Amino acid sequence: MHGEFKVPGGKLVVVDLDVVDGALANVRLAGDFFLEPDSALDAINAAINGLSAESDAATIAAAVRSGLPSDALLLGFSPEAVATTVRRALQKATDWRDYEWQLIQGPPLEPVVQMAVDQVLAEEVGAGRRKPTLRIWEWDRPAVVLGSFQSVKNEVDLENAAKYGMDVVRRVSGGGAMFMEAGTVITYSIYAPTDLVQGMSFADSYAFLDEWVISALKSLGIGASYVPLNDITSPTGKIGGAAQKRLGTGAVLHHVTMSYDMDGDRMVEVLRIGREKISDKGVVSANKRVDPLRSQTGLPREEIIERMVETFRTLYGLTPSEITPEESARADELVKEKFGTQEWLYRVP
Template sequence: MRAILLETTDPAVNLATEEWLLKNATTDVFMLWRNAPAVIVGRNQNTRAQIDEAFVRERGIPVVRRLSGGGAVFHDLGNVNFTFISLGGGAMDFRGFTAPILAAVAALGVACAFEGRNDLTIEGQKFSGNAQHVWRDRVLHHGTLLFDADVSHLAGALRVDPEKYRDKAVKSVAKRVTNIAAHLPAPMAVTDFMGHVMGHVCPGAAPGDLALAPDEAAGAASLAESRYRTYDWNFGASPAYGFTRTRRTPGGLIEAHLDVKGGVILAARLLGDYFGRRDVAELEAALAGCRHDRDALAECLGGVELGEYLLGVGVEELVECLF
């Protein structure tokens, strides 16, 4: 089994690397990697329903969709990600893939266990969530390892008002979490922990031979640009959903209802106690066809005489009502 340690902490590149290796590797792979702060959503989730949109926007936290199913997770440099790529069959075996990870953590003197469908726990608290994706006869299994993650950001980035979105997409399930570092008998750096896990899973791996080949890195970088950095993949691939928000604006109360599919607004309805000279149905029609994205909506509304429909309401105030 080939061992790989990714140096980049770019979430789009790292997720693209997984997909590239899944489809092009010539041997089984075990890979360790970390992401700079990012929200990673499951393949079948409605992205906007999983995130605290204001929290991630204000902090510049990217949101990226992965190949596998399951729930949304928050990554930072205190979280270690591991990936197995198996060329030998399409069976989904969560226990089998996580067994060496459990053994590596246990070897540090931490009692841990497999629990539920896909979690690894310490004293009943989750430190690892796992997911899988099958491509042809190959399996991609990956998981998180909360080592010394910022739990406050984890909670903040994923917090969202459940009344805003109505859809049939997979929801993330909140569960108590813990960091591995809090249970170690002695302090340990996250990089040393990564070295320990790598040595336990791939004992023959040479520290100087863990990088991607140039063609692999180039293929992953190209895929990151064409898929993992795009609106269409990260937001547009969400299942259809309905959005509702009521907000007080300088022009009165606005109750916004949106029907969204493929990340694009199909229909909009703006209710409330606002005043306007012209029929708001014209404004609602102008919103149809726009992406459910702040910049796209601001551009869409840029040429509209908004005060004719919503007296006292500016573009910024209306856009805020739509998220």
């Protein structure tokens, strides 16, 4: 069995192994990482050999760590990365380039329809009716998007939301509230088979699925990096956040919102967030715009999106697509049955 894992921001880790009578055997670790002393490579292989093929990532990482000599130095990878690679080998995980990726850009949609389209496209990928897809969202009106488990009354000032004409909707993934106004954010979704993140913890999969956008931002001169669990940041502050949902249909839905040029004052009027949360969002005073992408690049929003798309295309391949009439019809059904209902919005009052 063969497994590969490119550590986000690090090096490639490769493992070849056999399974004999339910145990790992003939483990051979390789990659472009740095490891001292040389004997540590054999120590890692020996630590993994003999483990049960049912071992979880934590067990494998612990075995690697305990088997390393005390003076071992690992650069560009970690025991956890080795464990992820072993699990990917055992579960026959796929890689980005194993798929034909498609791109959907727009069109602008109502916030509640956006929520439904996100679920529909993920389900279609899981069912094999749609190829893995990158979608760049566009908004036709302002909205607050709540995480699946957030309380409406704790997160949103409904009176101020109404004053500014902002819809309040709830998505299927967890995480925090997103403040959306047309042209002020960049939002994208990745719909992929779960095989792409097979063997990874949620924490590892977040960074793995967003490594391409970190590369795109760096190519624009932004010192972007990923901060666990789900933040994209830079030396001057947070840029955006990710959320994820793994569907039982065999797909992973991963979406990210990054701030281009948001009105910080309006955001704190509409969202019920304390000082701690405000600092996390980069708002430090009144009359402050949350504009990391605009201020750090000086570029129009459209040019940043173009660079993101080109980066993804260069790394993994990308062909144009669009939401099909069947997918649109299913999204309309989900709006009526789920996302547009008071029961869904107030599932956590």
